[in-house]
Amino acid sequence: MLSTGPLQLRLLSCVTILLVFHAVVAKKDLKSACSTCRQITDNFNKGFDRTAKQNFGGGNTAWEERKLSKYETSEIRLVEILEELCESSSFECNQMVEENEELFETWWFKRKTKNPDLHKWFCVETLKVCCPKGTFGPDCTACVGGSEKPCHGRGACDGDGTRGGNGKCSCDHGYKGDHCLDCTDGFFNAERNDTFSLCAECHAACKTCDGASSQDCDECKEGWEEDDQEACVDVNECARDPSPCKEEEYCLNSEGSYSCKACDEACSGCSGAGSDECQACANGYRHVEGSCKDIDECSEPEAVCTQEHQECLNTHGSYRCLCSAGFQDQDGECVQTQDQDQTEEPGSPDAAENSHGEL
Incomplete structure (x- = not known):
């Protein structure tokens, strides 16, 4: 009470x-x-x-x-x-x-x-x-930049508002220094005096700069290079010979970088996305009207499934030889099952696959 x-x-x-x-x-x-x-x-x-x-x-x-x-x-x-x-x-x-x-x-x-x-x-x-806002430590000392604007408004004062801390500034993104008035790499001082700083972001091409354009770079970022006008321009890594990507990949350039993408399954080497960008067609495909198309081996004049009671099933880039309904594979031959009324469809789970017909 x-x-x-x-x-x-x-x-x-x-x-x-x-x-x-x-x-x-x-x-x-x-x-x-x-x-x-x-x-x-x-x-x-x-x-x-x-x-x-x-x-x-x-x-x-x-x-x-x-x-x-x-x-x-x-x-x-x-x-x-x-x-x-x-x-x-x-x-x-x-x-x-x-x-x-x-x-x-x-x-x-x-x-x-x-x-x-x-x-x-x-x-x-x-x-x-506790201390008043903008002060720190046992004696409530004013933070750097003053209690009204700790760290000049560009950071946090350690111990701000407490009886602890050391008053050191943790600067906001883009700012650095004991007073948070300097700019980090990638930023430049758009405005600056003894008590105020405005750090603006450099152009994407610049590692360091003194202005906002790509011509104001002091140093180009990786993936960029200086041209004849002293501006930082993108390096097209995809134009290099040999290509930076693997054999079954194509190169996709981006500002300051690049990425490697997998070729279409119809291709053996490619210059871009899709079966119309193949450098050559992969096995099981042929070049038709500007792109690589699947070969339907089951429709070719020369039969590929030659065993008695076999049927051909086309797949992407290949085919399979399956025993007809009522037959099952035994040692590479399609042998009639005991249940002669069985009516399996080719390719059903119970239909045996002839591994010798796989390309």
């Missing part, structure tokens, strides 16, 4: 709690303590929103507010919020709430109107486990 003692006793209790708490915090990770405190105040704000339209639960809100008090500013509402601040498994969070319960009551009843920002009042000004 929350204390309801005299004001002097409550203030003395608050001072005692603060002294004990700071002795504990001095031995802990200040950055972690601030993180816990921020979690608590964030959850408090969520609880405040969650209970905004609730009442005492009796159903007669007008009577409750007339006889008891307004639920909006009641101790009951405060207790309901405090009970939901921490997960049961979070020791540090529960400890911080328990040790500072009276401070929450003080803020709730006496400080909330003039100090609506609970995090600032509780974590920064009262417990002093």
